[in-house]
Amino acid sequence: MQRSSPPSSDPSAAKAGPRGPVLELRDLVTRFPGDDGPLSIVDGVSLSVASGETLAVVGESGSGKTMTFLSAIGLIPPPGRVTSGQVLLEGTDLLTHTPEQLRAVRGERISMVFQDPLTGLNPVFTIGEQIVEVLRAHRKLSRAEARKKAIELLERVQIPDPGRRVDDYPHQLSGGMRQRVLIAMAISLDPSVLIADEPTTALDVTVQAQVLELLAELREESGMAMVLITHDLGLVARHADRVAVMYAGRVVEQGSAKAVFEQTAHPYTLSLFRGVPSLDTDTAQDLIEIEGQPPDPAFLPPGCAFEPRCFLGQGRASCQATRPGLQPTLGTEHQTACLHSAELTATRARA
Amino acid sequence: MNADLRSTGEHETLLQADDLSKVFGGRGLLFRRSRPEVRAVDKVSFSVRRGETLGIVGETGSGKSTLGRLLIRLLDPSAGRIVFDGRDITGLAQGRMRKLRHEMQMVFQDPYGSLDPRMKVGAIVAEPMLVHGAERSGIARRTAEILEWVGLSPAMAERYPHEFSGGQRQRIGIARAMALDPKLLILDEPVSALDVSIQAQILNLLRDLQRQSGVTYIFIAHDLAVVRHISERVAVMYLGKIVETAPRERLYAAPRHPYSASLLSAVPLPNLRAERQRKRIALYGEIGSATALPGGCRFHPRCFKARLVAAAGGVATTALSKDVVVPSRCTDSEPPLADDGNGHFAACHFPLDPNGAEARDSAPFAAGQSRRHS
Known part of the structure; x- marks a missing residue:
């Protein structure tokens, strides 16, 4: 059931986890201008995810699954615009935030990992420099402290020999290793929610399995909520607690993984x-x-x-x-x- | 030393590759600079029977796409031999090769990049017929027929590629490839750029075309489930080599090469109960590089079976690092692709048992694997 009252007073929210939903989208609508008036690319989407939980969002290209979460974190590309709805992150509505406030929230409390690990990294800086930059933008750390933290993070995402790898440039790493670096950056500030958008689609199947196991481990260790955006039903079966299926900008079915797989209710x-x-x-x-x-x-x-x-x-x-x-x-x-x-x-x- | 996969008896071989190799790089001709040598395809031998589908699976860097391009001579092999329909085409001049292309065609992954955006769809499909000197009067009719055959309306001949969706564009690519009624179609990742709901349409279309025309397919893909669905026989490539090849059922039910077993176990099943009970076999590290191939068996640094055999004792061993020990045979000699007597070939000194129990029961579980990549 979509929660219609604030999470704190909603009994169904209590069931989802000890702290209720961390991220909750309510009736989110995102429009792009079209030839004959605005098009609703995200059309009244309501979703929620609790701490320690993995919500899989399944859909094909154009279903609005990526646009939904770009809208939620204020990264919708113009001329797209969120026109109504609420995005509650731990109870506060991100849609009322100024761009500066949103920037502070992104990375700190909610972060996103994208499909292509190469475009997420700047080729002219070492991976260490890029992690340090994220850390120092949000935390009062000296360069030396930030570098030490960067090495710890690389170790946490299971990059071998992190003390040496920290000075590598992105092109020196394999696709799987680059995706691990992006995950390290995404979790560097201990966010409450990690949104992973097709994080392994560009990777080989064996590397894909390793990266997703890493994400599952990190989620368990930190208790963060995870949104896994994917088209791969096998990955959903392996990793999701709950599933939302999107089609043409709307959620057409959602429920526990068990319900969606075994009592499928949408054609x-x-x-x-x-x-x-x-x-x-x-x-x-x-x-x-x-x-x-x-x-x-x-x-x-x-x-x-x-x-x-x-x-x-x-x-x-x-x-x-x-x-x-x-x-x-x-x-x-x-x-x-x-x-x-x-x-x-x-x-x-x-x- | 390479096993010979020539077909025997009742089926006729359409295409055969013997010790086919492709080396990129090495000494540059112009400036005499030496670039690292990449052995993208390394002494690969196999054959394809008329009318069958051979699937070739492998990860990035396995050489599967290079192999496809060698077979149709879009790339020149560095060594080895290709025999197509009884004829050695290895050294055929490009001009004569072009004439042969009506018998062997290729379909690529990207239906956007492989269609000329300035040509109408009808012209795209008709072009190979014109090039091969078909009579103009027959071409329009044949174009309409083929478009209909691949599930497009003949009226679409007047439109441009950008007006079509990805799935329709792939149909156009297939129509063009089938226009001259080829004997062999090499399909390189033909559905991997398509949405899941469109993949089924294209896979069904390909099966249907084969049933009707008897065309032979070499289907190259990284998706093991897709390859399983369409292929009668499957070859698994790793770093430029075929490491295992077998009839579909046998390869998927009882892989004998530890790499194939690891690869299969990594594919998640879209079935909640089955998937959550499944274990994934540990695979150490990432695919190596074809510029610095490991000696002996090129899979040994990542192999679970080599570690198990060494740990069980009774064989001479070599230490790769402080805690990784493998049999010396694996580091010293390259295993040949050997037949088990039933058309199931594996290039492994210590192949998994033929009933599949070993991959299921004794392989190490990935979730418990060391956090260090050895």
């Missing part, structure tokens, strides 16, 4: 599960396709955005009439934005 989620080859799928069968392609935000249908591609709702008047909002399914913690989710039980049984 889009189910189609993703069935259409992705895995190491245990039956190779004699063709994959079950999702027809068509993700919608263009400028041409969203008036009804459910997934209706034109949906095996359940395609052509159904009820689906074409209005865009359904998130509704609880069996438990209040598991929600779906599908009018006909009850029919999925039968589909699942056949699958």
Whole structure:
């Protein structure tokens, strides 16, 4: 259930963790100007994540998953603009912050790791200099103290021989090592929330596993909340406590990992599960396709955005009439934005 | 010393590579500067049967893409031999090679970069037919047919590539490659740039085209699940070498090379219960560099099996560092790609047992692995 009252007084929040949600987005809307009026790239997204918890946000390109969190931390690229909603970080609304206040919050209390480890690092400075810069921008530390802390951080992200590596330039490191450096920078100020946006998509599978295990360890040690933005359902299965599935700028299903995987309540989620080859799928069968392609935000249908591609709702008047909002399914913690989710039980049984 | 993977008997070989190598760098011709030598592909031998799909998997730096480009002669091999359809094409001049390209085509990962943005889709698909001297009158009809075949409407021939989505662009790339009814299609990461919901469409299309035309595929990718879905046989590459090759079921159920086993265990399954019960085999460090190949077996610095064999005793050992000891055979001699008698080849001195139990039960668990990378 989306929390509608402040986290401190909400009983359902208490269940999520001892301190309730650390980060909570409420009805977030981000618009970009389009040819025929503004387009809602993020369209009323409500999500929350508690300390020590991993929330996986799943979606394809254009689903709004990255834009949602860029909006939340005030990094939405112009001409995009957050037009309504709240972003509560430990109870305070970041959307009321000035740019200076936001800068102070980023890194300090909430930080983000991106997909491409090369663009996040400046090629002309050593990795040590870059970590020192982050530390000294937020903390009163001497250069020597900051360098010592930088070496400790490199050690924490399991970079071998950190005392020597600290003087390396980014190009001297492998992709996996560069991503570790970015993670070191992201956790250098002990943030309460770490947002990892496709952190391992550019990495090989063996390195990917190592980097994600590192993130899981850091989360356990520090108790920070983690948001894992990904398209890889295998990673979601391995790492997520809760899952939110996004499509066309909205959350279409969310709940515990167990509920979303085992009692899937949205046809889009189910189609993703069935259409992705895995190491245990039956190779004699063709994959079950999702027809068509993700919608263009400028041409969203008036009804459910997934209706034109949906095996359940395609052509159904009820689906074409209005865009359904998130509704609880069996438990209040598991929600779906599908009018006909009850029919999925039968589909699942056949699958 | 290289195992010979020539097919025997009933199936006919379409393409065969013998000891194929590609070395980049070395002494520069112009300024005589010496750059480090990169052995991107190092004495690789295999064959592909008519009508089958051979999957080639490997991580960055494994040489799999270089291998694909060598096979179709977009790169010239440094050594070795390529036989295509009974004919040695290794030394074929580029002009004669171009004529042969209607029989072997390539589809690339990036459907944006590989289509000329100034050409209409119809012209893109028709171009290979024009180049190979097809009759103009037939081309328009054939273009429409092919577009329809790959799931695009013939009316789309009048549009430009930028008007299409990534998945549609990949269909155009496939249409162009199939225009001359090739015998072999080399597909280099054809779905890795696509959204997950589009990948299934393209994989199904490829299978469908093969069922209808009998075209042979070499499918190169890093995604083990995708390769498993489309390939009958799979070859695993590591630092320029094929380290294992086997029929799909055997490779995935009972990998015999420790690298293949580690790689497979690292792939997360999109299934909550199965995934959380699974263990990931420890893999030490990161893929090495082809400029400084380890001696002996090139996988030995990262291999869990070598450590286990050395620890069990009874073999001569070599210490790599204070706490890493491996059998001396692994550091001293390069294991040949050897057949186990059932078409399952592995290049390992101490291959995993053939029933898969060893990879499942005795391999070390990654979560408990040392925090230091050895």
